[in-house]
Amino acid sequence: PHITIVLGTRPEIIKLAPIIRACEARSTSYSVIHTGQHYSKNLNEVFFDQLELPQPDYNLAVGSASHGEQTGEMIIGIEEILLEEGTDVVLVQGDTNSVLAGTIAATKLDCEVGHVEAGLRSFDRDMPEEKNRVLTDHAADYLFAPTEQSEALLLEEGLPKDRIYVTGNTVVDAVHQNRELASQKSSVLEEFGLNDTEYGLLTAHRAENVDEKNTFMNLLEGVERVGEELGVEFLYPIHPRARGQLEEFGLQIPEHTQIIPPQDYLDFLQLQSNAKVILTDSGGVQEEACVLNVPCVTLRENTERPETLDVGANCLAGTAPHEIVETTNMMIQTERGWENPFGDGTTAKMILQTIIQSQQQEAV
Ligand code: UD1
Ligand code: UDP
CATH class of the missing domain: 3.40.50.2000 (Glycogen Phosphorylase B;)
Structure with a gap:
């Protein structure tokens, strides 16, 4: 065929x-x-x-x-x-x-x-x-x-x-095929001075989160408060939709957050693998965090990947700042070692x- x-x-x-x-x-x-x-x-x-x-x-x-x-x-x-x-x-x-x-x-x-x-x-x-x-x-x-x-x-x-x-x-195939390569080839941790740092990784690009000013503002405030209250410094590889909206709304880049361009796959895998926690509204990132055994906080009210919640790899926080802080605090302390369901x-x-x-x- x-x-x-x-x-x-x-x-x-x-x-x-x-x-x-x-x-x-x-x-x-x-x-x-x-x-x-x-x-x-x-x-x-x-x-x-x-x-x-x-x-x-x-x-x-x-x-x-x-x-x-x-x-x-x-x-x-x-x-x-x-x-x-x-x-x-x-x-x-x-x-x-x-x-x-x-x-x-x-x-x-x-x-x-x-x-x-x-x-x-x-x-x-x-x-x-x-x-x-x-x-x-x-x-x-x-x-x-x-x-x-x-x-x-x-x-x-x-x-x-x-x-x-x-x-x-196939996300598991992709992770398996590239994880080793990422740890051998990527120098992203050195590039951003993260070798011995405990950092969080943030991605947020979904239309329902970034196209509405208040929602995007809340989300960013939540991340800033995680930085302040839990002492996590974030890296945010920003999707062009989100960058455009950030500029259009004139929103401040949150404290404790470094905005960087979208990363290539090996660098992004390396950033995910070594993160203390991942905050995201991405579908693929929820799955990859689960496969890589890194706790994930989903900045949405729902997910089409409930398997990640069931195994304890992921938790929904929505976009209210206090929910983001509480959920992140919980996930940082969670026991890793769940089975990948994919x-x-x-x-x-x-x-x-x-x-x-x-x-x-x-x-x-
Ligand atoms: C699309 C998908 C979304 C997916 C995401 C993956 C739909 C409805 N949405 O969203 O489900 O999670 O891709 O990343 O299909 N832009 C650029 N460069 C590009 C592409 C887009 O600058 O190469 C900017 C443009 O300003 C554009 C905006 O991003 O208007 C949104 O792009 P679009 O393809 O419409 O949707 P995504 O947000 O990328
Ligand atoms: N990704 C990447 N570089 C980045 C951000 C994401 O390579 O800076 C990868 C990530 O590893 C995952 C995929 O892009 O495999 C997720 O894409 P995205 O979040 O754009 O879309 P979604 O999965 O939400 O549809």
Whole structure:
């Protein structure tokens, strides 16, 4: 079969890299369409270089725009390529607009859709990501659910069991493939003078947190108070959306926090691995913290990764300053050593094997 992988943002590049590697290793016929949703060097190119991925076969260079315009332009571009290529299966990962566009373009043609990271639900319909996930899962032919919990959510929505495959999450493959390399190659700790320092790592970029002035202000105040009351100095690799909003609202950079540019994967893994605690609203970072055995505080009211809460690796704090301080205080003292619920790092191989086998059966 010919597989077309559609990706467009930082987390998709990171989490689809193990699948691209698996395709290379098996000499599978595949191509990669980059939608161009992320285009800044440090959200995009740097990951292709560092993860040694072949350049995408196509780049739609769609860039930033409103949801409708961005998604619409992607659909037009993807459809054209799928028709030309005679694709059998389109693979998408996660919950971004690039995922929805790949899904819609494929499902309207004679292509099957595989959704990597199916069955995640925050049950928060205000999040654009939640709508993208639900729509994608309901259109997909292969639902690659990371855990049995995500499988159960899909079944509750009436999706048929024979479309669901519990595979773990490719984030574990990515961490396993790069953690050693990060500790050998990255000099980020020296660069920021953190060798013997106990520091916290912060990421916050989600629209519902940074697009509203009061929420973003509260979140930053919470981090500042953690610095003051718990004596933790933070590093904040800032996403361009958050940087833009910080400037637009004229917000102060909190005390005890150093803002730095988005980091490449090895440096960011190294920063995560050695952090005392991670404060984040990112989906991927909640998972990676769990895999790396570092306590995580999620700056949201809900999470579509409840497995991380269940094993005690993560705790929800929302954005109220006192909640951020209390939750961080608790997580700093928590016992580490939980089991990672997202698989053993062979997810990419399992996904590829499933697709190839099932396509061969269909062909008979
Ligand atoms: C998108 C995803 C989000 C994911 C995140 C990963 C959607 C709806 N959102 O959010 O789920 O967590 O990617 O990082 O798909 N910008 C740049 N350079 C870039 C890309 C964006 O400067 O390369 C700036 C632009 O000002 C742009 C803003 O960031 O308007 C937001 O970009 P966009 O792709 O719309 O959403 P993200 O916040 O990146
Ligand atoms: N990440 C990175 N550099 C950074 C911040 C994050 O390499 O400065 C990686 C992180 O390790 C994870 C992914 O980006 O694999 C998470 O992406 P993001 O938070 O942008 O999106 P989300 O997972 O929330 O959709």
